[in-house]
Amino acid sequence: MYDTLEIERKGPVATIWMNRPAVFNAFDETLIGELAAACRELEADAGVRIVVLGGRGRHFSAGADLNWMKRAAQFGAEQNLADARNFAAMLHTLASLRKPTVARVQGAALGGGTGLTAACDMAIAASDASFSTSEVKFGIIPAVISPYVLRAIGPRHALRYFQSGEKIGAERALAIGLVGEVVAPEALDAAIDQLTSALLQGGPLAQNAAKDLIAAVAGRPIDAALGEETAGRIARQRATDEARDGIAAFLDKRPPAWLA
Known part of the structure; x- marks a missing residue:
């Protein structure tokens, strides 16, 4: 059981709800620790x-x-570092889940809330959502969330928003890559359901291999070494039981085993 979270399961889809609405789901040591634990539980x-x-x-x-x-x-210095490490470890646990992760964003997603959005594989935002890397306004920096936000929006946009702390509206967040879709607030749950339904069509081992592929390929030069690595990855994946069944299912016009 968790003090700051709820976990809701609907078949193969689990939702982690941050449950501190009185403080707008602001996080502290407890929520950070529980969110890491919940990710490990669902993994x-x-x-x-x-x-x-x-x-x-x-x-x-x-x-x-x-x-x-x-x-x-x-x-003190040691306790400060330990506290920051716990936050970094939680974000890494979320970002490295071997399952697809989706941020469902409404209202404010500020500072670390922006980091949580970026640490998920994909994000859908309500049109009333707003984001910011506002840490400079408190005399600090968005250090721990920076790898995930940079991955989402790139260094050029980060140079602006890490220094200005400006609020980023939902449509701007879509334009710079922080979220993948913006919908009306009343349509947010339906959009999440549509995306999770699409994700369930894919093979779970293939989806994890796809996440590994992106991490391995992103930012590398397109050369012979990369070609060899990608050839090896598809060769290994084709040899899995999941792939054999998926291809056979398509040819036989039947559902694959993960949908049966």
């Missing part, structure tokens, strides 16, 4: 195919709880 659950991350109430997450930040400002 180990063979019945879960897809993980959705959402926030109860009007807002996805207002970022760091200011009381937590106030406490952290008084930490």
Whole structure:
């Protein structure tokens, strides 16, 4: 059981709900630890195919709880570093899940809330969503979330928003790559359902291999070494039982085993 989260399962789709609506799902040490634990729980659950991350109430997450930040400002060097490492470890756990992850974003997704959005594989936002890397306004930097936000929006946009702390509306977030889709607030759940239904059509081992492929290929020069690596990856994947069944199912006009 969790104090700051709820886990809702609907068949093979599990939703982690951040459940601190009174503080707009701002996170502190407890939520950080519980979110990492929930990710590990769902990673180990063979019945879960897809993980959705959402926030109860009007807002996805207002970022760091200011009381937590106030406490952290008084930490000594070792405790300060340990606290930051816990946050970094949680984001890495979320980002490296071997299952598709989807951020369901409404209202504010500020600071670390932007980081959580970017750490998920994909994100759908309501049109009322807003984002920011506002840390500079508090005299700090978005260091721990930066790998994930940079992966989503690239260094050019990051140079602006990491320094200005401006709010980013939903349509702007779509334009710069932070989210993949924007819908009316009342259509958010339907959009999430449509995306998760599409994801369920894919083979789970192939989806994990696709995530590994992107990590291995992104940013590398297109040369003979990369060609050899990608050839090896498809050769290994074609030899899996999942691939054999998937190809046979298509030819036989039947559902593959993961849909049976």
